[in-house]
Amino acid sequence: MKRIIKLPTLIRWMLWTGFILLILFTLMRWGLYLFFNKQGNSLGELSKTFFLGLRFDLRTISIVLLIMLVIGSFRWLHPFVGQRGKRFWTIFLYIVVFLFLFLFVVDFAHYAYLVQRLNASVLNYLEDAGISLNMVWQSYPVIRLILGLAVSTWMVMWFIRRAWRRVNNRPERVTQRTRVISFIITFLVLGFFIFGRFNQYPLRWSDAFALGNDYKANLALNPFESFFNTLKFRNKYDEKKVKALYPVIAQYYNLPATDSVLNYERMVAPRAGGITSKPNIVLVICESFSAYKSSMWGNPLNTTPFFDSMSRNGLFFDRCFTPTYGTARGVWATITGTPDVEVPKTASRNPGAVDQHSIINDFAGYEKLYFLGGSASWANIRGLLTNNIIDLKLYEGEDFKSPTVDVWGISDKNLFLESNKVLAEQSKPFFAVIQTADNHRPYTIPQEDQATFKKVNVPLDSLQKYGFESLEELNAFRYTDFSYRTFIEAARKEKYFTNTIFVFIGDHGIPGNAGTMFPQAWTEQRLTSMHVPLLFYSPALIAPRRSSMISSQVDVLPTIAGLSNISYTNTTLGKDLLDSTTRPFAFIFDPDNNMSGVVKGDYFFRHQPKSGKDELFSITTNTLPGKDSLSEAAGRDMKQLTEALHETAKYLLLNNKKKH
Secondary structure, three states, rough: OOOOOOOOOHHHHHHHHHHHHHHHHHHHHHHHEEEEOOOOOOOOOHHHHHEEEEHHHHHHHHHHHHHHHHOOHHHHHHHOOOOOHHHHHHHHHHHHHHHHHHHHHHHHHHHHHHHOOHHHHHHHHHHHHHHHHHHHHHOOOOHHHHHHHHHHHHHHHHHHHHHHHHHHHEEEEEHHHHHHHHHHHHHHHHHHHHHOOOOOOOOOOOHHHOOOOOOHHHHHOOOHHHHHHOOOOOOOOHHHHHHHHHHHHHHOOOOOOOOOOOOOOOEEEOOOOOOOOOOOEEEEEOOOOHHHHHHHHHHOHHHHHHHHHOOOEEEEEEEEEOOOOHHHHHHHHHHOOOOOOOOOOOOOOOOOHEEEEEHHHHOOOOOOEEOOOOOOHHHHHHHHHHHHHHOOOEEEHHHOOOOEEEEEEEEEHHHHHHHHHHHHHHOOEEEEEEEEEOOOOOOOOHHOOOOOOOOOOOOOHHHOOOOOOHHHHHHHHHHHHHHHHHHHHHHHHOHHHHEEEEEEEEEOOOOOOOOOOHHHHHHHOHHHHHHHHEEEOOOOOEEEEEEEEEEEEHHHHHHHHHHHHOEEEOOOOOOOOOOOOOOOOOOEOOOOOEEEEEEEOEEEEEEOOOOOOEEEEOOEEEEEEOOOHHHHHHHHHHHHHHHHHHHHHHHHHHHHHOOO
């Protein structure tokens, strides 16, 4: 007598299919480990790597099973009701298994050649398909590989078809209620495996790069994670164009004037005037710190009086620009020195760009710390930080005692205070980054601070006249200043304060009407969305000075390194603002409209590739540049510099790898 199973036949077959596919994926990962393990890692050291790999595999397999569950639930395509459903799922699974095996084979070849998991860059070979196919034919045993794929597909499908027969031979006795409950539970379980974790953010490819090194990351990933996550990031730089424009870059960055080798590396020795006391560094990346909304440029609402007082007692650059708009892009530019010109997504979300050199690593003997009130899974920032900053100690919202106040985690005030406690305990010099978030919707002012921090009430017409949309935005901006004051007052009481350089840079500005506070171009050409304060503050170490030198977010780390009297390697587009040979300018990129430009001298040049239109604007007056020789010469020079910076940035996003 046949045993009765109280579980629908479809779900039983799905479980068997999932188990068989999981064995296949696991064998492929073991194959990668056995054939390519050149890192000397023991199995014990790789336990977390294999477990993370299992989660990635379960995600990929669960997508297939979810398709089977949903479509197979329709009676006319049910695999155990009629021949039509059986034939459909047999063909479907043959295709799926073949594709899985095909991608694994290509992935192995790709890893053997480039020591990288399969990614979408392989599609670039289709542009020279004939040459690429000939290379493959001459380099690999193509016929044997095809036969091996066919045999392997048949073998895997033999197990899946055997599982179908096993399930079919054991009838079900399932009520409609049980069938519905089974469907819901299976759907939720598969959904969980696809999401990947109990958290606000799903499992992401960048979690692999939090394991500590590239080998572990590559071992944890599977070709489906690496390929499909890079599919939308086919950053197509033109190497011929990059080489042709190299001499333009060379003259601005003191590089050898040659286009034969694309080498942007500069070994920078300590310069005269550096601080020799091995100062601590606290770099604060300030959320939405828009210049025209603040007090340093005379906004009548006096939103940031404390920061204004610091700027008068520090080295303050009042014409600093971020390369583009957006927090993820701002963090990227600050940490790497390369403008994020990735479209439509951001570079931090591109697995192909996760390997980046950062000057932070040149601070030898320093503790490296990063403080964030929420989660570093946001925008895959975790991959950028943990994969590229050696021995980084990353502190996130869950690591702090303070309560979460909104989607962005703990309040900025508590982030500063908790960071200060950690910094005060350091026995070695440190390089710390603190990333704020409160100056952002939903503009939360914590209940615990509402007695100390006093909200203001300003008429709507005054708000709009001076750059704000609502009282909530205004008070959140003021609360940021309150948080800065709380931090500095707490830090003054600690021993580390005297020998510390505090650096404040906005992650981006906010587009809006700067009114009469700035010339028209700042509003009409959206310079307000990139214009931010840049302050180097250390009362005992840095003499107060306000500079109107044009500067950029990518200049932050080279300038910190120059101030700190260290030798460092610069490989990207940042420059030391205090180096007397520096030629100041700021690159601007608008990802929404794919426009790029340069702020240099008294002008802002902008190029629109879709229309081919070039525009030149004055940033000091409301007068449009005329057709005089000065403006024409400036336009030609800035157009060439814009193109060189944009093409070089695209190249460096994928070719600024850290030293291994």
